[in-house]
Amino acid sequence: MDVLAGAVLTADGFVHGSVTIEDGVIAGLSRSIPKDALAKGVVIPAFSNAHTHLADAIVQEEVKGSLEDIVAPPRGLKHRVLAGAKDEDVVDAMRGMLRVMARTGVGSFRDFREGGLPGVRLLLRAAIGGGVATTVLGRPARIEYRRDEVDAILRGADGIGISSVLDWPRDEVEKLAGHARRAGKAFATHCSERVREDIDGVLDLKPAFLVHMLEATDADLERTADAGVPVVACPRSNVFFGKVPDLPRLLRHGLTVHLGTDNAMVNSPSILREMEFAYKVSRLRGGLAARDALAMSLSAGRAVSGQPGVGIQVGDPASLVVFDLPSDGDLFTTLLRAAESDIALVYLAGRSWPRKGSAEPPRRAGSRRQRPRPRTRR
Numbered sequence: 001m002d003v004l005a006g007a008v009l010t011a012d013g014f015v016h017g018s019v020t021i022e023d024g025v026i027a028g029l030s031r032s033i034p035k036d037a038l039a040k041g042v043v044i045p046a047f048s049n050a051h052t053h054l055a056d057a058i059v060q061e062e063v064k065g066s067l068e069d070i071v072a073p074p075r076g077l078k079h080r081v082l083a084g085a086k087d088e089d090v091v092d093a094m095r096g097m098l099r100v101m102a103r104t105g106v107g108s109f110r111d112f113r114e115g116g117l118p119g120v121r122l123l124l125r126a127a128i129g130g131g132v133a134t135t136v137l138g139r140p141a142r143i144e145y146r147r148d149e150v151d152a153i154l155r156g157a158d159g160i161g162i163s164s165v166l167d168w169p170r171d172e173v174e175k176l177a178g179h180a181r182r183a184g185k186a187f188a189t190h191c192s193e194r195v196r197e198d199i200d201g202v203l204d205l206k207p208a209f210l211v212h213m214l215e216a217t218d219a220d221l222e223r224t225a226d227a228g229v230p231v232v233a234c235p236r237s238n239v240f241f242g243k244v245p246d247l248p249r250l251l252r253h254g255l256t257v258h259l260g261t262d263n264a265m266v267n268s269p270s271i272l273r274e275m276e277f278a279y280k281v282s283r284l285r286g287g288l289a290a291r292d293a294l295a296m297s298l299s300a301g302r303a304v305s306g307q308p309g310v311g312i313q314v315g316d317p318a319s320l321v322v323f324d325l326p327s328d329g330d331l332f333t334t335l336l337r338a339a340e341s342d343i344a345l346v347y348l349a350g351r352s353w354p355r356k357g358s359a360e361p362p363r364r365a366g367s368r369r370q371r372p373r374p375r376t377r378r
């Protein structure tokens with residue numbers, strides 16, 4: 001049993017007390033603060049990264065040029081580098097990103113994995129033992145629907161995630177999305193990133209979520225909200241590729257919004273950094289409440305499992321982050337100013353995770369030998 005204490009984010013907001021963890025599950029919430037807590041501070045659920053391409057970390061050069069030059073299949077920079085990379089190097093690059101997520105308090109992520117069935121298998125391999133709950137959205141190796149290939153992909157992956165509906169012939173993408181749906185798996189796509197796309201044509205495919213929606217009109221956003229389809233915003237990626245996202249507009253239309261970090265050669269998969277940027281860039285578009293910025297950073301995992309709210313609840317898997325920060329004042333605002341060096345402890349998959357540079361192996365749940373390490377500055 002482990003106890004984390006301090007200001008705990010619950011469904012009712014921050015409450016002074018403690019969280020008890022047993023066998024990797026939240027076993028109790030209490031108003032008491034025991035002396036022997038494993039860590040004390042501001043305790044929140046682990047972050048949720050709603051959109052990544054982790055394998056892009058294989059690209060090591062400075063990234064220049066347009067969206068098309070860099071990410072458009074099949075000739076964009078990332079696709080050329082990935083096509084020429086050894087499997088082991090791709091797995092290592094993804095493992096490195098999984099370690100960054102574990103250290104920066106990301107408890108779950110959803111990756112759009114290119115490269116067909118072999119691509120899916122590489123990510124599944126990289127994710128073993130990484131502690132971060134992995135949702136793999138694979139795609140066919142080519143822009144072509146073949147039932148056998150999609151069957152094989154969906155046996156390993158959680159669904160299908162494609163570059164854009166525009167990249168596919170209509171009848172083929174309908175077969176692809178229908179196949180995922182019949183298999184009980186997710187179909188998701190980037191949408192209206194570079195140019196506006198026909199929203200009805202996209203929503204007809206029953207997507208689990210849409211990524212970007214930068215060029216969507218108000219009517220498009222309304223239809224998306226009516227269809228109950230969440231939108232994943234990736235503000236650092238958008239600005240890198242030359243566009244300012246309008247998150248306040250997404251919220252005004254009643255959309256559920258999650259944050260993703262997108263291409264790993266452009267952004268670290270740290271949601272803490274994405275959250276701060278989302279909040280700040282949104283001031284150019286009328287501003288975002290600190291509480292909303294945090295909700296966008298925590299909720300993707302829950303939305304997928306259909307649970308409401310973003311606070312810590314009894315029965316949840318114990319994926320938690322403790323920040324070494326003062327526990328009074330407006331803690332939503334405090335978290336928006338937090339740095340990764342303020343993270344005192346990340347607790348995922350039944351254990352705490354070591355800091356970068358720490359020689360200590362991850363601590364097993366239930367043992368109290370280790371205390372959270374002192375804050376280090378990077």
Ligand SMILES: [Zn+2]
Nearest residue numbers: 190211262263
């Ligand atoms: Zn993307």
